[in-house]
Amino acid sequence: MKSGTNARSSAGIDWKSAFWEELAPRVGRVRLPGWDCTTGLVVGEDAALLIDTGSSLREGVRLRQDTRRLLGAHGRVTHVALTHPHFDHVFGTAAFAGVESYGAAGIDTVFAQGADALRADAVRHGLDPDLAAEAADLLVVPRHRVCGERTLDLGGGVQVLLANVGPAHSGHDLAVLVSEPSPGPEIVFCGDLVEESGEPQAGPDAAGRRWPAALDRLLSLGGEDACYVPGHGSTVNAEFVREQRATLAARFGVS
Secondary structure (H helix, E strand, O other), X not given: OOOOOOOOOOOOOOHHHHOOEEEEOOEEEEEOOOOOEEEEEEEOOOOXXXXXXXXXXXXXXXXXXXXXXXXXXXXXXXXXXXXXXXXXHHOOHHHOOOOEEEEEXXXXXXXXXXXXXXXXXXXXXXXXXXXXXXXXXXXXXXXEEEOOEEEEEEXXXXXXXXXXXXXXXXXXXXXXXXXXXXXXXXXXXXXXXXXXXXXXXXXXXXOHHHHHHHHHHHHHHHOOOOEEEEEEOOOEOHHHHHHHHHHHHHHHOOO
C-alpha cells in the first residue's frame, strides 16, 4: 500500500471472502437482503468508492465491516456516491462518517425537507420503525452535488465518472461509470434506472416521460459491450437496457 493511502494498492481482492460478486478485479457488488438492493465498491490505489449504502444504519455498519475486510486492515472507503434519494439506497450513509459523499444536484433539498417522508416510506415498505427513525435522524446530505458530470481518479488507472442523468426514476438520478485498467468491459452502476428482479418502480417523485431518455444516456455512456448493474437484480447487457427503455416508453407514452 502506498504511504498515506486508504485503499488496497493491488487488485488482489478476495471478493468471495465477504460474499460479494466480482465484476472486475477492482470492482465488486453485493445484493443486500430484503429489497435486493445493489451496493457497489470500486477500489483504486489511493481511494475506494462505495456506491449506495443500504436501507438502515445497521445495514451501513455491515457494509463498513465488509469493505474493511475486502480492503485489508489499513483500508477504508473514502468516497460514497448515492444513485438516488430513496431510503433503501441511502439510509446507511451515516456509518461512513468523514468520507467524501456525492449525489445528483438537488438531493440536498430532498434530504433537508423530506427526511420524514423517507422515514414513512421505509416503514411502509417494511423497515422496522425504530431503524427507520434512527436512519432519518442521521441522514447524511452529500457534500458534493453533481450537476452534469464529475470524474473521480481513484489511483492506479481506476477512474469513475459520475453523471447526473435524471430526473427519471427519481428527481435526482446519478449513474456511475467505472473504467479500470484490467481487460474487460466498462461497468455502469445504474441505480434504479434499471431493475432486473422486478418491473421498474415509479413512485411519486418519478419523471416517467423523461426516463427513456435517461436510459439512452446510460447506453451512450457504457456502450454496447458494457456491464450494466441494476439497482435491484442481476447484471444485464445493453440489449436488456434497450428492452426496458422500450417498455418504459410505451408505459409513459413517449417515443
